[in-house]
Structures are given as C-alpha cells and as structure tokens.
Amino acid sequence: MENRFIAVVPMVLACAVSAAQSVDTGWSAYGGDSGGSRYSALTQITPENVAELEVAWVFRTGELGQGVKDWRRSAFEATPILYEGTLYLTTSATDVVAVDAATGTLRWRHASESRKDLHYSDGVSRGVSLWVDPDNGPDATCHARIFAPTLDGRLLALDAANGNPCADFGEHGAVNLLRDVRSQFEEGDEWRDYLVTSPPAILDDKVIVGSSVGDNRAVLEELGIVRAFDARSGALVWSWDPIPRDASNPVYAEWDPQGVAKASAANAWAPLSVDPQRHLVFVPTGSASPDFYGGERPGDNRWANSIVALDGETGSLKWGRQLVHHDLWDYDLASQPTLADIDHDGRRVAAVIQATKTGFLYTFDRDSGEPLFPIVERAVPQDAVPGEQPSPTQPFPVAPPGLVRQGPVTVDDAWGLGLFDWLSCRKRIKAMRSEGMFQPPAIKDSIMQPGNAGGSNWGGIAFDPQRQIAVANTMDLPFVVALIPRDELKAQAESGRYDDFDFSRQAGTPYGMRRQTFKSALGIPCVKPPWGTLSGVDMATGTIKWRIPLGLTPVVPMNLGMPNLGGPIVTASGLVFIAASFDDHLRAFATDTGKLLWDVKLPAGGQATPMTYAVGGRQYLVIAAGGYKGDSTRGDYLVAYALPH
Template identity: 45%
Template structure:
C-alpha cells in the first residue's frame, strides 16, 4: 500500500512539473511599481507559460466603488484607473484615481483595509489618476529589512502620506500627523506616480498642467526622510543660479521665470550606486519657447542625481529646446547591457519620439551611438528652434515617422488628404507654426508613460507604441476671436492660453470623432507591440496591438492596431502581458516572436500596467480595469486577478 501511495505522489508531482506548476510554496512578490526599483517589469515566474496560458481564468475580482465616489463632481471626465498594485507580505496594495488606497488579501482579493485621503475632487486638477504607491523599506534594503513596512502615498492634492502597511493608519511621526504638504512653497501641483524609495529616502516629483501660462510652478524634485518626513534636498530642473553649468542654456529676459520641466513619471533608483534617475519634461508652455530660448538644460532630459546629497551626477538631454510636448514620460529602465560578452550597467530611455537611447548608468555616456542631426527651423516670429536633435544612430526608430492620408472609405480619405495638405509637415521635429503643423510622433507617443519592459534571458526590450499624429497651431493673441469665429475645427480643438507669450495654442489630432468612435486619418497600424533585440541592435518583431474599428464591419481591423495607454510586463514563462488598447481586452504574447497566445475581454478599459506574483505556490496576474475618461474607454472600478484553474 505504501509503495502504491508513493507511486501516485511521484506521478502527480511529475504531472505538475510538466504542466508548469511550481512544486514549491515559495512566494514571489512584486514589491515596486516596476517590480524592481529600476523598472525592468520582469518576473522570474514561469508557472504560467506559453504551454498553458490559454487556460487562464478569473481567480477573483475586487471593486473599489470609485465611480460612486465621483458623484456630484466631474471627475469621471478626467479619471483614469492607471494603477499597478504592489504585492508584499501576501498583501496587494494599490490606489484609485482619487488616491484612495486599498489593501487586499493577495490570494482571495478580500479587503484588509482602506484609506481615504479625502481629496477634494472639485478643485482644478489637470489629471485624475494615480499610478500607484510605494513601499518602505524597499525589497533591496537589507539594513531596514526587519522594520515594519510603510505604504508611501502621493496624492492628487500634493500630499505625501505614510501609512502603516499592517493597518492602513497614518504614521503620526511622519510629517504632520502622517503627511507632508508638497504644495507648500511650490504651488498647485499634484503627484500621479509612485515615488522612488532608496534607503531611508523618498524621492518624489510632481504633475501639473503646463500650457496655460509660461511662468508655471517650479518642477522641483524633492527628497524626504522616510521615517520623519523631513526635507533632505530639493532640485530644480531649470537652473536658477548663474553658477550652474546649465544656466547659460536659457536665454531671454524672462527665461528664469519659466516653470515646469517637472518629473511626473516614475523615478528609478539604484541603491548600490546611490543614484536616482529622474525623467524630466518640457518647460512651460510646451509648444512655444520664445520666452526660454536656448538648449534648455535640464528639461526634457534623464538626470542622474546622488540620492544622499541631491547633486547632479550626469545628464542626457533627449530633446533640445522642446517645442513638441516630448516629455520623458517613461520610467528610465535600469538593466545589465550585454554586448560582445561584456556586462555594463545601463539605462534604457524610451521617448515619445519613438527613439530609444542606451546610456551608461554611471556616466550617462551613450553605449550605442547617438547622432546630432539637422531638423526643421521655426518660422514663428520670436521662436528659435534648436538646429539639431539627438537621434539613435543604430537602434530602430519606433512610431509614426511618415504621414500618409488614410480613410476607411474613399470619401474619408479625401477629407484626410485635404486636411493634411493644409498643414506644414517636414518630418519629425517639424515645429509648431501659425499655419498649423503636423507633429508626428505626437505627444501621445511613440513611447508614452506606458514605458518599456526588459527580458534579460532574450535581451529583448519590449514596448507598446502609438502611431498617431497631432496638429499644433499657434494663433496670435491679438485678433484671436476673429481667427476662430467661423473655423469649426479650431473651435473644437483643445486650447492652451499660454499666458505671458504672444500666442494661444490649439491642439488636435489627425482623426475625427463620431458615434462609431475614432475615424483615423493616417495609415495604420495605429498601435503596435514591438521588441528590440539589444544584443543585435535590431527590431526583433513588431505586431499590431488591439483594434479600434469593429472587426465585424472591417475584417482587417485587427491588423490596424489601437492607440494604447498602459504598459507591458514580461515573465520567465516566455510571455508578455498587456492590456492598454482601446478595445478592452487583456492579452498575452509570446516573448520570442510576438505571436498572440491569449486574450480575454475586461469588464472596463484596461489603461494600466499589469503585475504578477506567486503566493502559496500559485501564480496570479493582476490588472486594473477602470477605463480612461479622456480617451473614452469604458469606466469601471475593477481589479481583476487571473490564475490557472
């Protein structure tokens, strides 16, 4: 009897192993937004793999009640559930668009606690979103490994809050009754991305709407003590002192009044090197730089800062004198770059232009060649576009770099041709103009905040890519009412007043809106998932991601792809997981060749980056499904976990 029992135990264990099930009960956490502090968004888990991913089913669903929370406000028009949960100690912690924080049992999805910072949603908020929270101590912090964990919560109304991870209660000894006021001395800022945690230091940026005036709030990056909330240092990406080497790159009587260049995306950390990597953005306003002539360091750059002192170690500018809203929106990705058998600590920088730069992590020197190439000049009085821009010399450029008129019907194509022919377009970095210019790639990317992930086994850098064009027109402030009076397109366009400059901004995109959705005016695909082989420096594969036209009416729709917001993750199971597209599906692709392995409809739009973890021997994949008010995907309040049956 004993032999028979041992036989069946051995047989069943072998069956589990062959089907990719871990025999160990070892847990695998997801302790930071990008899993590791450098944002590789890679998991070594492989219980779910290419052989069994088609068996994935909903394990549990949790609803936050967020839409009910918006009642009596217009928050839903801007709200986007973009959060990626973190998983530590068997608990999932995440934030809703209004910055309410939930902690769930990671195995069952049942609520453990909730914290509401009571953000006033009727105030003027540029964005209503929160991409997540951070955990102190970080998973790599051995010195504080035994310390009780804290949840660090940045809020829409500019607070930095520390919660007891076990109870969700504010820690009274942090700041004032558990919170630090980030608006004090700065102005009306928000925080939409989780801060970086490095040792006992919290490094946080800010978010702001920056097209209403040129002298916007200062885009300072600040560091706080993780235990007390005391300010440790502050760094302004726009040099205010003549002693700063970057000061001379800002010209004009009003240049020192320029605001923004803030870091609203995720900041990466390297504790071993005492460095944080800050992705800065365009100075204010985005599309006119006549009040801030010059190269404009350290805006639109990746800046490495010594975490212990706040001193700049190196900087690499991705756009000189930014006139295109080409913010560094993606988290800088820290990885080990292996070329010709040599390992080098590196930073991968993905940009809205679709350019990918690979830099040495300790020096900022490009590890792959970068060229300075001539770009079109500006014809706007008062403006001086920079004569050159940096281009990766060997890596492929992603995104829309050639504009061709398109329409689902001949009539729609004719409308597109007429619209495009009336606008200025001289390729990438065509400056804004008084006539109206095509900006391609647009401010939506290329690569946007969705960012990139990296598979260290294959050496593939994987990202979703948008391929749409924007139109930008500058209108002289004097006579504005006359200019737009009978122009329906201008009346419908987004307006940026750009106070303090001679021009008002009008922005739209090369598509039209109808009851059926978006009618695109440039050739597909409009959204892809792409993999760059960093070992070879080549495009390994690129496939359409999602769809925007009804496949029943347009049989080719699934080849046309979709605009996407929300990133991808990769796993040792040979899979890339991503939602992001406007069609409301969650998908898994094969890492090696980009082939679709699994897809399932979500209960609401999945404009977020997923995550994965293992608990008690079972792997889960989790995605926030709450939609995006500005993009128009279905709104909801769901956190959905998937697992094998």
C-alpha cells in the same frame, strides 16, 4: 508635464510562479522592481498553458471618477504592489486600498480625503510605494510603510498593517507637497495643476517624488523640482531643480538670464528609477513651460527633456543627457527609465534604457552616462513663427531604429473607412503643413508626427534579461497643432469651428495653442494603420526583432493596431502581458516572436500596466480595468487571473 488626452482602451496584469514554489514571490514596486524592469522570474504560467488562464477574483473600488469635479479627468490606472500576501494600490480618488492577494477581499481602506470640489489637470494616481524600516521589528507600528500621493498635493505615510497614518511622518502622517514649488493655486481657484501622479521612488530610507504640472497654461508655472524626504520623519533631505536658478549651476550660462527667472516646469511626472548599489536616482524630465512656444526660454533648456542621474545622498547631478533640445512639441520623457544589464560589444554593461515619445530607445552606461549606441546630431526644420528660435539639430540614436513613423505625412498616407472619408483625409493632408518630426509649430495647421502622446508614454517598457529583449508598446497617432496669435485666441476658441480641439492659453507668450488628434469626421485616424504597435527589440544588437499591430478597431473588429496607454510586463517563461489598447482586451504574446497566445475581454478599459506575483504556490496576473477618462469603457475593476486549481 503630463499628457491629458487621446482615445483608446485596456491594461494591467499580474501573476506567475513555479508550482513547486510555496513562498510569496512578488512585485515590490510599480515597475516590478526599483529599476522598472517590469520582469518577473515566475514560470508557472507558460506559453504552453497561458490559454488556460481564468478569472481568479475581481475587486471593485466603488469609484467611477468621483474623485474630481470633472470626472472625465479621472481614471483608475494603478498598478498594485505586493507585500506579505497583500496588494496595495490607489483608487482614482487616491484612496489607498489593501487587498488580499489570494482572494481579492478588502483588508483595509484609507480615505485620502482629497478635495472633490476642484478640477485637477490630471486626476489619476498610478500607485503606491513601500518602505520597510530596518530599525524596528515586524510588530512595531509602521514597520512597513505605504507611501501614496494624493490628488490635492499631499504625500501620505500609512502603516501597511492597518492603513493608519504614521503620525511621526510630516504633520500627522502627511507632507504638504505644495510647499516651496511656487504654486499658482489661490483660494477660490477651482483648478489644481500641481499633482504627483506616479508612485514615489524609495532609496536609502528616502522617499523621492517628482510632479505633474498642468501643461501650457503660461510661462510662469510651478517649479519642476525633484525632492527627497526622510522616510521616517518626512523632513526634506534634498531638492533638485532641472532648471538652474543661479550662476553656481554649471548650465546656468546656457540659459538666457531674463528667461531663466520665469522658466518653469521641466518636471518629472513619469516614475523615477533607483539603483540601490550605486545610490543613484534616474530622473526623466519634461518640457519647460509652455510646451509649444519657447521664445521666452531661448537655448537648449537643459536639463528639461533629459535623463539625469542624481546622487541619492545629496541630490547633486552625476550626469545628464538631453534627448530633446528646446522642446516645442510636448515631447516629455514620459516613461520610467529602465535599468538593465545589457550584453554589449562582448561585455555586460549596467545600463539604463530611456523610451521616448519620439519613438526612440536611448541606452546609456549607468555609471558614466555614455551612450551604448552612438547618438548623432541631425539638422531639423527651422521655419518657426517670429520670436521662436528652434534648436538647429536634435539627437538621434544610431540604434535601435525608431519604433514609430517620424517622417512627413503625405497624401499617400491618407486612410478612411470609405471613399468619402479617404478623400476628405487626403484633402486635409494636402492643405496642411507636414515636414516630419521636429517641425516647429506654426500659425498654419500642421501635422505633428509623432504626436505629443507618443511614441512611448507612461507605460514604459519591459526588459527580459535572459533574452536581452526590450518590449515596447507605442502609438502612431499624428496630431494637428496650430499656434494662435494672442488677440485671436478668444474668438477662435468661441467660434464653434474647433469644438473638438484642446485650447491652451500659453500666457506670457504672443501665442495660444490648439491641438487635436488627426482624425476624420467618423472619429478614425486620418492616416493608415497601425496606430498602435508592440515591438520586441534586441538590445544586444540594437535591432528590431519583431513588431506587430496592437488592438482591434472599434468599427470593424480587425487587428489594425489602436492607440494605447499602459505598458507591458515580461516573465522568465517567455511571455509578454499587456492590455493598454483602447479595445478593452488583455493579451499574452511570446517574447521571442511576438505571436499572440491568449486574448481576453476585460470588463472595462485596461489603461494600466499589469503585474504578476505568486502566493501559496499559485501565480496570479492582475490588472486594473478602469478605462481612460472619457475615451474608453469606464470601470472600477481590479481583475486577477490564474491557472485552474
């Protein structure tokens, strides 16, 4: 289930290559490669010359949120991919666009014709995927296919050469993703709560998709199934449900027999990763519904909130690790699993790193699922509302340490722009409940730290294999959460006292829910900065190498660290590129030290992950500057940077 709100600014980049190189070197998948490393081997842009970067070209999509009925739920967050000198991406309305990678000129545009008369629970699409048919020649129709999800629940297959639908795929070039997911959408309903916001994964001539399911509506929601379709025909090859549906499933006995019948979601809305050599699909799952009350789904709820490895041929489970038991906090696994070869205990291990909203990085052997750093179960708070049964323990990795604050919020943590603001925040902290991470939600206002936005969110992490450094951007932004007895929900929502709160029905449970970021009357977080950081983690030792604030505050231009959405990339030359922060800036840092080397203002918020590539011997850095829904500068810009000719 996908998080739909916060408040912050920019991100998305791309470009690097040796001047001697003339071949195109690129970014073939959303995360740079099929394993989501967000690493480029290009070295033309270096720590010594990065400050010379200049705008090479700008492409505008022509959209500013027109793709949905409520424009505030729409955003341009795509990361392009490169194929044969062309960049491919989706707009906020999920039109598919092909742009010349050297000049930024439009090559073709395919109108997805997504319905614009609907409200979508999360009106974004973060990109497309590419599959090249090994059985036909380069001149054949649909030799290279672009796969793109649409807002209204279709998966498109388009000819990369011209944008025409691949007629042999599904029905006239599209597969209906609303089929067989227990869709709660009815004709006349203006809401659509089942979407695919992440690019599909591609493995062994299969297109594999998860889904984004609208949060907290009810116990009974759509199924969070992961599905693989044949890349040529669109036929369903296999389907895997994180929630067991019959007694033949080994974890079925761990679920309550009555609860499991209605149990829903646990969907994988973040990007999936694949290991072509091992023929494995790595899936990060979210919470079973609803997020903040689990009395109707007692038990650990496996395989919700888990990283699982699936057999790419059959979809069967190879191994899984649950990273949050019985989620009550919307702690989805929101980041793409990162496949990395890690030097550990004197040997090179094929590993997978999973970043989490709790601020941890969990690291596992890709073959066995065994943790590289031990995981211990620790007791957590148990003072829940009647009907709730929290897990008595939660899994904590011994290393690396948490990248965000996880303890209780106390009056000593209060912060404000002036005395009045500071005193007001102290008073609110003193009045509210705060027991640290994993405190169960209560009817009393409670401070949740980390908040449900993270920690790490959909931007993921980047891994430098030479330096063995994982780079992670995180948020340190507490939320205020309260459960509301069912008979009080309507009156409270209409009282006017909570106009800036997000309310959720959680139908089928005794409680509704409200939440908001923990901020002062001036709109500034009520706790001390930083509210967003960038960290370099030595994955060989499990230690933090460096950590810095990321982002300028809007009122006073100080680098106190702002909330952020989007992710980093790293290059072989020793650079980290990231926007993400809600201050509309794009930056470059030294991978070894975290030192700021370059800083430029974008024309709009860069809430996307950058990418880099080389064409014609020139390295480019590209980012989508579209802003974050209603909370940062809106735009429709795709901006490319390069060194001067």
